[in-house]
Amino acid sequence: MRPTQAPYPATRLRRTRATPALRDLVRQNTLTVGDLIWPVFVRAGEGIEEPIPSMPGVNRLSVDKVVDAARMAAHLGIPAICIFPYTDLADRTLDCAMAWSPDNLSNRAIRAIKEAVPEIAVMTDIALDPYNANGHDGFVVDGEIVNDETVEALVKMGLAQAEAGADILGPSDMMDGRIGALRSALEAAGHTKVSILSYSAKYASAFYGPFRDAVGASGALTGDKNTYQMDPANSDEALRQIERDLSEGADMVMVKPGMPYLDICRRVKDAFGAPTFAYQVSGEYAMLMAAAQNGWLDGDKVMMESLLSFKRAGCDGILTYFAPRVAKLLAQG
Numbered sequence: 001m002r003p004t005q006a007p008y009p010a011t012r013l014r015r016t017r018a019t020p021a022l023r024d025l026v027r028q029n030t031l032t033v034g035d036l037i038w039p040v041f042v043r044a045g046e047g048i049e050e051p052i053p054s055m056p057g058v059n060r061l062s063v064d065k066v067v068d069a070a071r072m073a074a075h076l077g078i079p080a081i082c083i084f085p086y087t088d089l090a091d092r093t094l095d096c097a098m099a100w101s102p103d104n105l106s107n108r109a110i111r112a113i114k115e116a117v118p119e120i121a122v123m124t125d126i127a128l129d130p131y132n133a134n135g136h137d138g139f140v141v142d143g144e145i146v147n148d149e150t151v152e153a154l155v156k157m158g159l160a161q162a163e164a165g166a167d168i169l170g171p172s173d174m175m176d177g178r179i180g181a182l183r184s185a186l187e188a189a190g191h192t193k194v195s196i197l198s199y200s201a202k203y204a205s206a207f208y209g210p211f212r213d214a215v216g217a218s219g220a221l222t223g224d225k226n227t228y229q230m231d232p233a234n235s236d237e238a239l240r241q242i243e244r245d246l247s248e249g250a251d252m253v254m255v256k257p258g259m260p261y262l263d264i265c266r267r268v269k270d271a272f273g274a275p276t277f278a279y280q281v282s283g284e285y286a287m288l289m290a291a292a293q294n295g296w297l298d299g300d301k302v303m304m305e306s307l308l309s310f311k312r313a314g315c316d317g318i319l320t321y322f323a324p325r326v327a328k329l330l331a332q333g
């Protein structure tokens with residue numbers, strides 16, 4: 001039987017999809033170059049751009065090349081660059097002393113970038129792993145990652161980075177109490193303008209694999225990081241982590257990895273309304289690049305779609321190895 005009413009729906013959701021103009025008008029989320037933080041790997045030497053096999057298109061750069069990269073990023077409008085050191089084996093010891101040396105690789109890179117390209121914000125990573133012989137983010141005593149002794153070392157490491165000119169410190173170690181300790185040490189030392197972007201909800205993830213290749217930690221790591229990084233099964237715990245870090249003085253917070261944890265991004269943004277970042281980590285980058293290189297996915301399109309998903313999930317910005325490529329694409333319109 002035919003309905004007496006006209007069988008046409010009053011609401012046709014396709015109306016606002018019909019033309020580019022209508023789609024522009026109703027678009028809720030946009031990705032801009034201002035949303036990007038670019039993680040880069042720095043190594044010793046000069047004039048070196050060394051490819052990382054599990055991260056196609058990403059190189060380890062000597063300090064002079066990192067400065068060039070920062071200049072290029074600034075021209076593209078990328079607001080921040082994040083430094084990760086690939087250290088010599090000789091710099092990796094059990095006492096991790098190189099971590100707070102003013103002349104370690106990342107501090108030299110920070111100084112060189114701030115001198116040549118002062119307008120770009122320089123972010124750091126605070127964790128002992130690049131300088132730890134056993135690859136852990138904290139000191140290991142009798143097979144255990146000790147918390148409070150590690151926090152003291154992390155504070156020294158963060159102060160050295162602030163001293164070198166870093167704008168944003170990124171504690172990625174997941175020790176308890178590190179944000180409060182770092183904030184008060186920064187204030188006491190007069191670094192009142194140095195921000196903290198805390199890796200607050202950092203999961204014990206297998207998606208960090210290519211990064212560990214990039215920084216030469218894959219072979220070095222003894223055991224896993226499950227006693228300090230979060231269990232991927234938990235989400236309420238992420239909110240407790242964020243709440244604590246904000247109360248201890250974090251200016252911005254991060255969820256990491258990104259794409260498999262978009263539910264966490266949304267919960268964090270809704271609960272706190274704080275500046276929220278996601279880290280699209282090395283494994284996410286490697287997956288998309290591998291499929292694109294095989295011709296199975298359209299690389300540019302999945303890159304843009306994956307980054308837009310972070311905006312939709314409530315993030316204010318994204319750390320991504322795609323940053324310069326996205327920035328160029330956005331500049332082309």
Ligand code: PBG
Pocket residue numbers: 125127129137172173207208209210211212225280281282283
């Ligand atoms: C080190 C650190 C890691 C990443 C950022 N900082 C690796 C780890 O925790 O083992 C991963 C980033 C990525 O995979 O892109 N504390």
